[in-house]
Amino acid sequence: MIIRKYNITLKPVEEEDAEFIIKLRTDDKKSRFISKTNDDIELQKGWIRSYKKREAVKEEFYFIATDENGERFATYRVYNFEDDICEIGSWVSKPNYNNAVNSIKVDIIMKEFVFETLQFEQLKFEVNKKNTSVIKYHKLFTPDIVNETTENYFFVLHKENFEKKRKQIFRNIK
Template sequence: MKEFNLKASTIYLRLVTESDAEFICGLRNDETLNTYISQSTADVEAQKKWIINYKNKEKNNEEYYFMICRNDTDEVIGTVRLYDFKENPKSFCWGSWILNENKTKYAAVESALLVYEAGFSILEFEQSHFEVMKGNDKVHSFHLKMGANKISEDEINDYYIFPKLKYEENKIQYSRFLGS
């Protein structure tokens, strides 16, 4: 089992537990936040079962689901997940990225930087791949600004790659968000 110590200036990541089920249901079923994410259950017991099943994947190093928490109060403010681990090239997907209204101003930047820290530094991937639904304009801009490359699209999504080299560059350029 990998050890993660993922802390930035105003937020940190910790692995999900069964007791996060209610928060996750509320977050993913919040109509102001779920336009561009896949539908998931609003049933807390079903969500708990999903987390228990996920925990086996975590043990097998197949997937990691993190809660995003504030440093100042420990309040949980969102989620993010690393999954779909591939070989040749060694690449990870990330998503389930949601922050609620109690987020810190730069929680988005910090959580993305911590995802790359986990994927590249701890899990030793060479690149990241992910998709963003068409219409989620702010999120497309976010990824392009951070250095992702759009590689393809279909009617539903744009598909991006984020290379390890960009992560290395960002560690310096974005060091103030990481509190270093």
């Protein structure tokens, strides 16, 4: 499934994306607030092969975002499907990418995908407490903090809150 919206293309991750994913997830600046990733490209390819089985039965989706110039710049994943809720994560943008608005567009596209295409009523995600800019951004959609640890906040965003805030937020980033 390829998604094209707002001058962004989201294509499903393939094995040939392994090196790109490793570079994003092991970058010193980008990896500060995400789970650690092994830098072994062959291990990443193996993970992608197992992921493709979950994708085939629509249990998980993992995308590479490409901008209007054809530049790959981000990843994003939807997983842990349960009843009316799923989880989003692996939202990582390329270091020094010069169009931060495109990263926000990717998040909006993914939330639209979760709520409109997959028909979930809620989505959950976690954010490291030190990642204050991402927390501030997510709070624009008025999610609930449902749990926290010393390191992370755990959020749930309801479809109705997303729908109320999406147009306003999107209008401000264009």
